[in-house]
Amino acid sequence: MKTILKLLTAPLLLLCVLAQAQVKTNFNNKTLINERGRFLKSYKATIDFEIPAKNITNLLQAEKSKTDTVQEAQPFQIAVPVSVDLDIAKLMNWDAEGDSAYGKFAIKVNGALSSSINFDKFYLPNGTDMYIYNENGKMITGPVTEKENNPNKIWGSWVYQGPWLTIEIKTPLSTLKQLMLHANNIAYGYKKVYQVLGFGQSAACEINVLCPLGAGWQNERNSVSLILSDNGTSWCSGCLVMNTCNSNRPFYLTANHCFNPPNLPQQNVAAWRFTFQAWSPTCTPSQNSNGVTYNGSTLRANSAGSDFCLVELNNTPPANSGINYAGWSRNTAGINQTTIIHHPAGDVMKITNDVNPPAFGNFKGAQCWHLIVDNGTTEGGSSGSPYFDQNHRVIGQHYGIDDANLTICNQVSKYGGRFDVSWTGGGTNATRLSSWLDPNNSGAMTTNTTNVSSLVPFIGVLSISGSDAVCSATSQYTLNNNGISATGNITWVSSNSNIATVTATGNLATVTKMGNGNVTITATLNACDGIKSVSKTLVVGIPDNSAFNIYQDPSCNGNRINLGAYFGFAFDNCSLWNMGVTDISWDIINGNSPQITNNSGPGVCSQGLNNSGIQVYFPNPTAFFTPYARFKAQNACGWSDWMLRPMPINFQACGSWSFSAVPNPASSFLSVALDENTQATKTDNSRSIQEIQITDKLGNVVKQFKYSIKISKVILDISSLKQDVYFIRVYNGKEWKSESISKQ
Numbered sequence: 001m002k003t004i005l006k007l008l009t010a011p012l013l014l015l016c017v018l019a020q021a022q023v024k025t026n027f028n029n030k031t032l033i034n035e036r037g038r039f040l041k042s043y044k045a046t047i048d049f050e051i052p053a054k055n056i057t058n059l060l061q062a063e064k065s066k067t068d069t070v071q072e073a074q075p076f077q078i079a080v081p082v083s084v085d086l087d088i089a090k091l092m093n094w095d096a097e098g099d100s101a102y103g104k105f106a107i108k109v110n111g112a113l114s115s116s117i118n119f120d121k122f123y124l125p126n127g128t129d130m131y132i133y134n135e136n137g138k139m140i141t142g143p144v145t146e147k148e149n150n151p152n153k154i155w156g157s158w159v160y161q162g163p164w165l166t167i168e169i170k171t172p173l174s175t176l177k178q179l180m181l182h183a184n185n186i187a188y189g190y191k192k193v194y195q196v197l198g199f200g201q202s203a204a205c206e207i208n209v210l211c212p213l214g215a216g217w218q219n220e221r222n223s224v225s226l227i228l229s230d231n232g233t234s235w236c237s238g239c240l241v242m243n244t245c246n247s248n249r250p251f252y253l254t255a256n257h258c259f260n261p262p263n264l265p266q267q268n269v270a271a272w273r274f275t276f277q278a279w280s281p282t283c284t285p286s287q288n289s290n291g292v293t294y295n296g297s298t299l300r301a302n303s304a305g306s307d308f309c310l311v312e313l314n315n316t317p318p319a320n321s322g323i324n325y326a327g328w329s330r331n332t333a334g335i336n337q338t339t340i341i342h343h344p345a346g347d348v349m350k351i352t353n354d355v356n357p358p359a360f361g362n363f364k365g366a367q368c369w370h371l372i373v374d375n376g377t378t379e380g381g382s383s384g385s386p387y388f389d390q391n392h393r394v395i396g397q398h399y400g401i402d403d404a405n406l407t408i409c410n411q412v413s414k415y416g417g418r419f420d421v422s423w424t425g426g427g428t429n430a431t432r433l434s435s436w437l438d439p440n441n442s443g444a445m446t447t448n449t450t451n452v453s454s455l456v457p458f459i460g461v462l463s464i465s466g467s468d469a470v471c472s473a474t475s476q477y478t479l480n481n482n483g484i485s486a487t488g489n490i491t492w493v494s495s496n497s498n499i500a501t502v503t504a505t506g507n508l509a510t511v512t513k514m515g516n517g518n519v520t521i522t523a524t525l526n527a528c529d530g531i532k533s534v535s536k537t538l539v540v541g542i543p544d545n546s547a548f549n550i551y552q553d554p555s556c557n558g559n560r561i562n563l564g565a566y567f568g569f570a571f572d573n574c575s576l577w578n579m580g581v582t583d584i585s586w587d588i589i590n591g592n593s594p595q596i597t598n599n600s601g602p603g604v605c606s607q608g609l610n611n612s613g614i615q616v617y618f619p620n621p622t623a624f625f626t627p628y629a630r631f632k633a634q635n636a637c638g639w640s641d642w643m644l645r646p647m648p649i650n651f652q653a654c655g656s657w658s659f660s661a662v663p664n665p666a667s668s669f670l671s672v673a674l675d676e677n678t679q680a681t682k683t684d685n686s687r688s689i690q691e692i693q694i695t696d697k698l699g700n701v702v703k704q705f706k707y708s709i710k711i712s713k714v715i716l717d718i719s720s721l722k723q724d725v726y727f728i729r730v731y732n733g734k735e736w737k738s739e740s741i742s743k744q
Contacts, residue, residue, distance in 0.1 A: 021253035022315065023295070025141040025158045027194075027288040031167035033137030036039070038168045043104045044093050051082055051186060053111030059190040068261045073364060073400035074261045075234035076160070078114065079187035086183040088167060094176070101173045102373070107186065108166040112473075114189025116232035117167070118271065121182035122155040122649040124148065125175035131168045131265030134160035138482060139194075141293075148295060148673050151312055152270045153180070155295055156232055159346075161194040187232030193346050194288070202347035205409035207376045209341060209349040211283035217341065217351065219449045220392055223326035224385065226291075226343040227254060230271035235346040237385035238274075240313075241394060242325045242447040244438045245528030246330055248455035249440055250313035253326075254384030255417065256302045256395050269297045269311050276323055279349040289348050292321065300436050303425040306417035307366040309384070310433060316460075316482075317608045319453040326386060327448040328437070329393035329699040330420045332360075338371050340398060340414070342385030344378055352376030354414075358387075358395075365413035369396045371414040379416055387416045392449055395419050396742040403489065445449055457481045459488075460529055462534035470500060472514050477536070479523040488527035500540045516541035518580070538579035543633035543640040543677045580635040587630055658737065659689075659730050663740035664701040666718060672730065688712060691731040694741075696724065718743060 021738045031253050037043055065078050092103035109115040110491035117132070124130060124146045131142035139160045155163075165186070171179055192201055209221050223239040238254030252274065259267050266381040278291030296314035317323040325582055339351040361370030369387060378385070378398055387396040396416040403413045426433030438444060459481060479486045485507050490506040499517040503510050509519060519540050524533040658675045672692060688710040694703040702721065705714070721743045729738040 051109045056190045079189040079233040081231040089179045089181040104168045109163045112163040116159045118156040118185040118189040120184040123180035125178045128171040134163035201343040203408040208349040209351045214351045222324040225274045227278040228273040230268040235381040236383045237342045239386045244442045247456035247458040254310045256307045303431045306421040308422040327393045329446045339388045342382040367421045368415040464536040469636035477509045516544045583634040667744045669720040670716045694728040
């Protein structure tokens with residue numbers, strides 16, 4: 001076994017939000033864990049980090065001093081946050097075995113009755129399993145996998161009984177450096193939230209949801225969860241709620257005072273944890289329950305006017321989760337009884353009801369329903385829990401009580417923010433429910449509780465599946481929504497119908513090849529909960545040679561290059577690479593044995609040399625030489641035809657003289673003259689025309705004229721030449737210069 005002595009940091013890989021991420025905690029683990037850990041390895045340390053003990057009596061007194069005279073109008077406090085700076089990924093003692101690395105980090109929160117840990121830098125590489133457990137693993141969470149990665153890079157554990165927190169990880173050795181696990185906070189629990197014969201410490205008059213009073217409420221209880229605050233120090237309740245689109249967009253309703261608690265900092269809902277299905281499996285006695293936890297949410301709307309807060313879970317419960325979305329009602333008439341499903345004091349799920357019609361009331365300035373309950377009660381931790389009418393529809397969420405002077409079981413006066421008031425809220429998207437729960441303005445007054453498996457996928461991550469290349473006549477494509485076939489009003493378009501057309505029925509499309517090139521197909525889904533589009537760029541047929549352009553890099557003015565110099569060229573049209581070109585083949589025609597000194601290959605999109613082109617050296621050029629480039633390209637559909645392009649470069653000394661050849665194009669006669677400032681003089685024989693050559697595109701000399709006298713202008717008969725492009729070359733005794741001409 002090899003020990004990893006040091007762990008280095010590395011850049012974080014691309015993150016994405018993965019739907020259906022969930023974590024399970026076993027509160028009744030029968031397989032205890034010893035010092036060898038969950039993975040049975042020979043770890044060294046037994047305690048890696050300790051937090052000093054706190055005076056619990058003082059903590060309870062400090063909480064009491066902050067509590068308002070009217071109780072319950074704040075989350076149920078269970079702990080105080082302890083700031084830490086623990087880069088656990090670096091501090092762990094790592095062992096390597098085979099292709100995996102194993103690490104364990106044990107924390108003791110001395111004197112704490114419960115504890116939890118929060119990570120402000122969190123990333124698990126693919127194939128990682130992380131477990132978090134208390135002493136002897138009596139409570140254990142995991143496996144926590146890469147599905148918990150999120151754009152916020154934050155994650156928090158659930159609450160564990162006692163002072164021990166152990167983090168144990170198995171991760172691929174090859175990606176160990178990518179692991180990020182930095183803790184910035186540990187919650188020091190000062191209340192007995194877990195007891196031997198009960199899950200929590202709620203009052204004896206609280207009624208388990210699986211007792212007879214809860215008969216017929218199994219659908220609604222599957223929408224309710226316990227909320228753990230961002231720093232793991234307090235609890236609230238709430239529930240998933242339906243939208244009028246019947247889509248599985250995970251909107252969650254709770255109380256505004258859980259988000260903006262009095263005498264406490266505003267919450268970061270991105271770090272909230274939601275545990276569903278946490279109920280005792282028996283009516284009596286209460287037993288611990290495991291539940292399923294989802295990490296993270298996004299604030300959508302809130303208002304103190306009816307004490308509501310609407311968040312959207314980062315992850316959607318899977319179809320087989322058994323979780324439901326609660327129906328709701330905006331009606332204020334015809335309500336003859338009210339039922340509350342909640343987690344008082346963070347206990348297993350309880351049920352409370354009022355058999356009489358609710359009344360309008362005002363609590364701390366919020367418009368509320370006022371109940372006088374007949375069975376059960378509420379406590380801290382019940383905040384945000386749903387009020388259901390007799391039709392099992394949410395009509396509000398719990399706010400607080402006005403009889404705190406009585407014992408808990410005699411506290412029967414309850415207030416909950418009214419759903420109908422929250423619907424319009426403060427009149428903006430950020431202060432009302434309607435914009436989110438009825439995005440299509442249907443005007444619906446009610447919805448019904450529905451299992452997630454019966455809901456249509458929310459328009460989230462759209463994708464188009466199908467081949468990246470259309471090589472034959474047609475190719476098939478499918479529009480997917482979150483990995484599921486999309487439904488709704490779908491339109492498809494092609495960016496260039498000359499290259500490819502698209503015909504479609506619903507989420508299925510057929511792309512028909514019309515030419516060669518690249519084309520983008522776009523699908524637009526218009527559904528109740530929004531309009532979104534997604535595009536896919538396709539390679540259609542073999543590469544189009546018309547896209548090839550040559551960038552030339554002569555070493556002096558015009559199309560001239562010094563004898564023996566380097567000549568460079570590059571493919572400057574980036575659409576070649578956008579067409580999926582995977583290879584380019586090229587050579588030099590009539591190249592006089594060139595030497596290639598640089599060829600960057602097909603993977604570069606450039607519009608100039610800049611080390612991305614091709615550099616050619618002609619070691620022994622003739623006085624005049626015209627190279628041609630021949631090239632073709634390959635993509636997923638095959639090779640293009642050869643394309644021949646001239647490179648009108650004359651190898652000659654780069655002097656200051658020049659000449660003109662007119663007319664151009666010419667039909668019969670061509671006048672060739674030195675520019676006035678470069679004409680021959682009596683003392684400079686070099687400034688005269690001594691030889692003229694006319695060559696074809698391949699460099700073959702088709703006409704040649706030599707002169708023994710000083711001459712600066714001549715008229716040439718070119719009537720015998722065929723219509724084509726030629727090059728005229730003029731020699732002054734020292735160097736050649738050339739220009740291209742056209743014969744009509």
